Amino acid sequence: xxxxxxxxxxxxxxxxxxxxxxxxxxxxxxxxxxxxxxxxxxxxxxxxxxxxxxxxxxxxxxxxxxxxxxxxxxxxxxxxxxxxxxxxxxxxxxxxxxxxxxxxxxxxxxxxxxxxxxxxxxxxxxxxxxxxxxxxxxxxxxxxxxxxxxxxxxxxxxxxxxxxxxxxxxxxxxxxxxxxxxxxxxxxxxxxxxxxxxxxxxxxxxxxxxxxxxxxxxxxxxxxxxxxxxxxxxxxxxxxxxxxxxxxxxxxxxxxxxxxxxxxxxxxxxxxxxxxxxxxxxxxxxxxxxxxxxxxxxxxxxxxxxxxxxxxxxxxxxxxxxxxxxxxxxxxxxxxxxxxxxxxxxxxxxxxxxxxxxxxxxxxxxxxxxxxxxxxxxxxxxxxxxxxxxxxxxxxxxxxxxxxxxxxxxxxxxxxxxxxxxxxxxxxxxxxxxxxxxxxxxxxxxxxxxxxxxxxxxxxxxxxxxxxxxxxxxxxxxxxxxxxxxxxxxxxxxxxxxxxxxxxxxxxxxxxxxxxxxxxxxxxxxxxxxxxxxxxxxxxxxxxxxxxxxxxxxxxxxxxxxxxxxxxxxxxxxxxxxxxxxxxxxxxxxxxxxxxxxxxxxxxxxxxxxxxxxxxxxxxxxxxxxxxxxxxxxxxxxxxxxxxxxxxxxxxxx
Amino acid sequence: xxxxxxxxxxxxxxxxxxxxxxxxxxxxxxxxxxxxxxxxxxxxxxxxxxxxxxxxxxxxxxxxxxxxxxxxxxxxxxxxxxxxxxxxxxxxxxxxxxxxxxxxxxxxxxxxxxxxxxxxxxxxxxxxxxxxxxxxxxxxxxxxxxxxxxxxxx
Numbered sequence: 001x002x003x004x005x006x007x008x009x010x011x012x013x014x015x016x017x018x019x020x021x022x023x024x025x026x027x028x029x030x031x032x033x034x035x036x037x038x039x040x041x042x043x044x045x046x047x048x049x050x051x052x053x054x055x056x057x058x059x060x061x062x063x064x065x066x067x068x069x070x071x072x073x074x075x076x077x078x079x080x081x082x083x084x085x086x087x088x089x090x091x092x093x094x095x096x097x098x099x100x101x102x103x104x105x106x107x108x109x110x111x112x113x114x115x116x117x118x119x120x121x122x123x124x125x126x127x128x129x130x131x132x133x134x135x136x137x138x139x140x141x142x143x144x145x146x147x148x149x150x151x152x153x154x155x156x157x158x159x160x161x162x163x164x165x166x167x168x169x170x171x172x173x174x175x176x177x178x179x180x181x182x183x184x185x186x187x188x189x190x191x192x193x194x195x196x197x198x199x200x201x202x203x204x205x206x207x208x209x210x211x212x213x214x215x216x217x218x219x220x221x222x223x224x225x226x227x228x229x230x231x232x233x234x235x236x237x238x239x240x241x242x243x244x245x246x247x248x249x250x251x252x253x254x255x256x257x258x259x260x261x262x263x264x265x266x267x268x269x270x271x272x273x274x275x276x277x278x279x280x281x282x283x284x285x286x287x288x289x290x291x292x293x294x295x296x297x298x299x300x301x302x303x304x305x306x307x308x309x310x311x312x313x314x315x316x317x318x319x320x321x322x323x324x325x326x327x328x329x330x331x332x333x334x335x336x337x338x339x340x341x342x343x344x345x346x347x348x349x350x351x352x353x354x355x356x357x358x359x360x361x362x363x364x365x366x367x368x369x370x371x372x373x374x375x376x377x378x379x380x381x382x383x384x385x386x387x388x389x390x391x392x393x394x395x396x397x398x399x400x401x402x403x404x405x406x407x408x409x410x411x412x413x414x415x416x417x418x419x420x421x422x423x424x425x426x427x428x429x430x431x432x433x434x435x436x437x438x439x440x441x442x443x444x445x446x447x448x449x450x451x452x453x454x455x456x457x458x459x460x461x462x463x464x465x466x467x468x469x470x471x472x473x474x475x476x477x478x479x480x481x482x483x484x485x486x487x488x489x490x491x492x493x494x495x496x497x498x499x500x501x502x503x504x505x506x507x508x509x510x511x512x513x514x515x516x517x518x519x520x521x522x523x524x525x526x527x528x529x530x531x532x533x534x535x536x537x538x539x540x541x542x543x544x545x546x547x548x549x550x551x552x553x554x555x556x557x558x559x560x561x562x563x564x565x566x567x568x569x570x571x572x573x574x575x576x577x578x579x580x581x582x583x584x585x586x587x588x589x590x591x592x593x594x595x596x597x598x599x600x601x602x603x604x605x606x607x608x609x610x611x612x613x614x615x616x617x618x619x620x621x622x623x624x625x626x627x628x629x630x631x632x633x634x635x636x637x638x639x640x641x642x643x644x645x646x647x648x649x650x651x652x653x654x
Numbered sequence: 655x656x657x658x659x660x661x662x663x664x665x666x667x668x669x670x671x672x673x674x675x676x677x678x679x680x681x682x683x684x685x686x687x688x689x690x691x692x693x694x695x696x697x698x699x700x701x702x703x704x705x706x707x708x709x710x711x712x713x714x715x716x717x718x719x720x721x722x723x724x725x726x727x728x729x730x731x732x733x734x735x736x737x738x739x740x741x742x743x744x745x746x747x748x749x750x751x752x753x754x755x756x757x758x759x760x761x762x763x764x765x766x767x768x769x770x771x772x773x774x775x776x777x778x779x780x781x782x783x784x785x786x787x788x789x790x791x792x793x794x795x796x797x798x799x800x801x802x803x804x805x806x807x808x
Contacts (some may be wrong), residue, residue: 045754080782087775091756188742191698223670224743227754230741522757557658 002247003048003094005254008103008154008183008216009038010024011052037222039102044081045227046088049101049258051130051525055220057109092228095276105130109152113143130261132181138163145173152179152214154202157197158186165200165551167207174212176527177259180204182249184231187238202239210245214253660711661733662765664757664772666721669745670750681749682719689714691746692726697741708732715806716769718799719791721776723756725769725806730760746757762807 011029035052040051089096125131132152135141141163153173155161172451173180186193193239205213213236219225226234230248235246478545667688669679681687693712697705711729720722727738740753756769777796781788 014752080779081774083779087772087779091772134706188744192700221669223752226741226752229755230757232735233734233737233755236740238733643686 001257002092002251003098004046004092004251005051005258006042006217006225006250007045007048007051007103007152007214007254008053008181008218009035009050009255010053010218010220011035011104034221038217038219038225041083041222041225042217043100044084044088045083045225046092048096048098049102049103049254051105051216052134053105053107054128055107055109055134084442084639088227103129105132108135108150109134109136110144111136112142113139126265129265130257136162142169145169145176145178148178150178150180151257151264154181154183155200155243157201158190158193160196162202164202165207170204170207174208177260179212179214179253181214181216182214182235182239184226185217185219185224185233187234188224188226189220191460198238205235205239205241210241210249212253213241213249214257215249216254222585231613264355370422387419557600658711659730659760660727661730662729662735662761662762663726663737663740663755663763664759664769665724665726665753666714666757666772666776667724668752668754669722681720681744681747683717683722683724684719685714685717685724687746688717688726691743691751692736692740695743699739699742700735704735706737711737714730716799716803718773718796720757720796721773721780722801723769723773723776725765725803733758733796735739766803766806770800773800773803 012035033234039050039052085100086096104127106125108125110132129149130152132154133140133146133148133150134156136155141153144150146169168181184206215231217225217231228247232243234239235249236243239246241249269297277442427483528630665711667683669681669683687724689712692714693705696708698710702789708728711727711732712775713727713760714724715727716723716725737755737758743751743753756772757765757767773796
C-alpha cells in the first residue's frame with residue numbers, strides 16, 4: 001500500500017525569454033515532449049506522482065516564479081494508458097484510488113553560503129512545491145546542512161564531488177529533517193559514470209543508513225525511467241540499503257517530504273491555513289465550509305496538477321475534474337502587496353490539527369488556559385530544575401504584550417488565583433498522602449513561584465518598563481540563588497552543616513542533586529518566603545507521625561524537624577509563632593520510636609547525631625529526596641537494595 | 655537441506671518509448687536477443703566471473719513478441735545481480751529498450767499464473783491502443799503464446 005514517487009523529472013524548457021528564435025522554440029518543444037513522455041511513462045509504471053525539476057543557477061528573480069509546468073492532459077497521450085497504469089498499480093500493490101500528482105520543484109545550484117542564506121527566505125521559491133539545493137563547494141554544503149530552510153539537498157554524483165561528505169554534517173542535516181537525493185539515471189545511462197557514482201553514493205547511504213534518502217530518476221530521456229521495484233532492487237544490490245529502507249526511499253520518504261514541503265507552502269507557520277473565500281458582502285456558513293474542507297484535506301495535494309484518480313479514468317471521464325478544494329494562499333498578493341497580517345488578511349483562520357479552532361476562540365480564555373497550563377507544568381515538575389523557575393514570568397509576559405487591549409488585571413488575578421489554588425491543593429496533599437516529604441518540597445516551590453510571579457505582576461501593573469525591570473530582577477534573584485548554592489558547601493555556618501551532608505551525598509547520586517540544591521537555595525536566599533511554607537509544613541508534621549509509624553516516614557520527619565530548627569535559628573520572628581506544645585509531642589514520639597528500634601537509637605537520638613552518619617544511613621536519607629516526586633520511588637529503592645545486597649550474596653557463595 | 659532454488663521473473667519490455675504511437679516495432683523480440691542483451695549487461699557490469707556464476711541457471715523461458723512479456727529464470731543466489739543487470743540494459747541491438755519487473759516468484763507454477771494474468775492484461779491494452787489494426791493473425795499468435803505459457807515445464 002505504498003505510493004511511489006519520482007521527484008525529479010527534468011524541466012528544462014523555458015516558456016519566455018529565449019523562445020523568440022525559432023530554433024529555441026523547436027528545442028523547447030522537443031524538451032516539452034520529452035518531459036511529457038517521461039511523465040506518461042511514470043504514470044504507466046505505477047508511480048503516484050512526479051515532480052518537474054527546474055535546475056537553476058544564479059540569483060532568483062521575480063521572473064523565475066513557478067510558471068505552471070504541469071501537463072494538463074496526460075490522458076490524451078495514449079488511450080490504453082489508464083489500463084496500463086491500473087495494472088501496474090495493482091502489481092505494485094499500491095491503491096488505485098489516489099490520483100496521479102504533479103509537483104513543481106526548483107533545484108538551486110549554489111556556490112557560497114551567502115547564496116544559501118539568501119535563498120532560504122525568498123518568497124519566489126515558495127511558489128514551487130519543493131525547493132532543493134545543490135551545493136557546489138564545501139562551504140555551501142556545510143551551510144546547507146546546518147542552516148538552510150530547504151526541503152532537500154540534491155547531490156550530483158555523476159561528477160566528482162566538489163566537496164567532501166562529512167558524517168557530522170550529514171547527521172545534522174538529518175536531524176533537521178532535510179532529505180538527501182540520489183538520482184539513478186546516471187547509474188543506468190553511462191558506464192563510466194557508474195564507477196564514479198557508486199563510491200560516493202554508497203558512502204552517503206552508509207552514513208544515513210537509508211534515513212532521509214530519496215531516490216529519484218532525473219531521467220534525461222524516457223528510456224532511463226525504471227519501475228519502482230527495479231529501482232529498489234538496484235539500490236539494494238548496488239548501494240547496500242536494506243529492502244524496506246530502499247522501498248521507503250522511493251515511497252514513504254518522498255511522501256513525508258511532500259507533506260512537509262506543501263505544509264510549508266500552503267500554511268502560515270505550517271499550521272494555519274489562510275483562505276480568501278468570499279467578498280465581504282456575502283455571508284457564508286463557515287462551520288459547514290471548514291468542516292468539509294478539513295475532511296477532504298489531502299496532505300500531499302499541491303492543489304493543482306492532480307489528475308483524476310484511476311477509478312475515474314476507468315469510468316471514462318476525459319475532462320479534467322474541477323478540483324473542489326479552493327486554492328490556498330494566494331502568493332501573488334502576498335509577495336506583491338502588504339506584509340502578511342493575520343488580523344487584516346484573514347477572513348477565516350482554520351487550524352489543520354485542531355478542529356476546535358474553527359470557531360474563533362475567545363482569546364482571553366485561551367491565553368489564560370495556556371498560561372495556567374504552563375504554570376501548572378512548572379509546578380508539577382517542581383524541584384527538577386531551578387532554572388525553570390525563570391520561565392513562568394517570561395511566558396506570562398509574552399501574551400500580555402500581544403493583547404494590549406485586554407484588561408491586564410483580570411488575567412493577572414485569575415492566574416494568581418490559579419497559583420494559589422494549586423498551592424492549596426498541594427497543601428491538602430501534604431496532610432493526606434503518606435509521602436509528605438516529597439510533596440512538601442512542592443509546596444515550598446509553589447509558594448516560591450507565587451511570590452515571584454506576584455512580584456512581576458505588581459511591576460507590570462505599574463508600567464510596561466517596570467515589568468521588564470521586574471523580569472530582570474527575577475533573573476537576578478535566581479542567579480543569586482545559584483551563587484548561594486555554590487557557596488553553600490563552603491559555608492561554616494552551623495545551619496549549613498546538615499546541608500553540607502546532603503550536598504556531599506547528592507554528589508554521589510545525580511538524581512538527587514537538584515532537590516537538595518533547591519532546598520539550600522530556599523534556605524539561603526529567601527528565608528522569609530520559605531519560612532511561611534515551612535510553617536505550614538510544620539503544622540502538617542505535628543499531625544503526621546500519628547498516621548505513619550514507619551521508619552522512613554519518621555526519618556524524613558526528623559529531617560524536616562531539623563530543618564525547622566535551622567529556620568528557627570535564622571529568623572527569630574518565625575520561631576515565636578511555632579507552638580511549643582507540638583515539639584514536646586514530637587519528642588515523645590521520638591522516644592517511643594527509639595524504644596521500638598533500639599538498633600537505630602544512635603541515629604535518631606537527636607538533632608546533633610545527624611551530623612555523624614554511616615554511609616548506609618546517608619544513602620537512605622538521600623533517597624528521601626529524589627529529584628521529583630516519583631510514583632515509582634519504591635521501585636528505585638528496591639534496585640538500590642539489590643545493588644547493595646549483591647556483593648554480599650557473592651561472598652556467601654564463595 | 656540446502657536445496658537449489660530458482661527465481662522466475664516476469665518482465666515486460668518497453669521498446670523505444672520515444673517512437674511515435676502506431677509505428678511498427680523496430681525489432682522483434684525473441685528469446686535469443688533478449689538473453690543476449692541481458693548476458694551482455696551482466697558481463698559489462700559484473701565481469702566474466704559474474705556472468706559465469708549466473709549462467710548456470712540463467713534462461714529466458716518465454717517471450718511474447720506482441721505483448722512484450724518475457725519470463726526469465728535465474729538461480730536464487732544471483733537473482734538480485736541478474737535483476738540489476740536487466741535493469742541496466744539500455745538497448746537490444748541498436749534499439750533502446752527498458753525492462754520492468756512485473757512479478758517475481760519462486761516456483762514455475764506461481765510464475766505461470768502471474769505471467770498469464772499480465773499477458774492477458776497487456777493484450778487488452780494492445781487491442782485498445784491498436785484499435786482496428788489487430789488482425790486475426792496477431793490474435794492467433796498471442797493465443798498460441800498463451801498456450802506456450804500453460805505448457806511451460808509440464
